[in-house]
Amino acid sequence: NCCLHRILSLQEDFQGEKSLLKKMIMDVGDICHFLPKFHPEMNLIEYLWGWAKQYFHERSNGNFRTAQKLWQEALNSCP
Structure with missing residues (x-):
């Protein structure tokens, strides 16, 4: 199974082929960027989430209303 995937992925006409999911997203006019798997350091949302958590923890006093x-x-x- 993995060998067939490797052989196909090296074919020029196969490399430019979009996945069914990407085609469906583009057909309705949306944009989709697939990020590399298992690389959160390349995902901007991880940095923003870290920033927000730090901000929260620096100002939190343990009170629920706060x-x-x-x-x-x-x-x-x-x-």
């Missing part, structure tokens, strides 16, 4: 207000503020603070 946390309710702070989570939105933390997300909005991302550069």
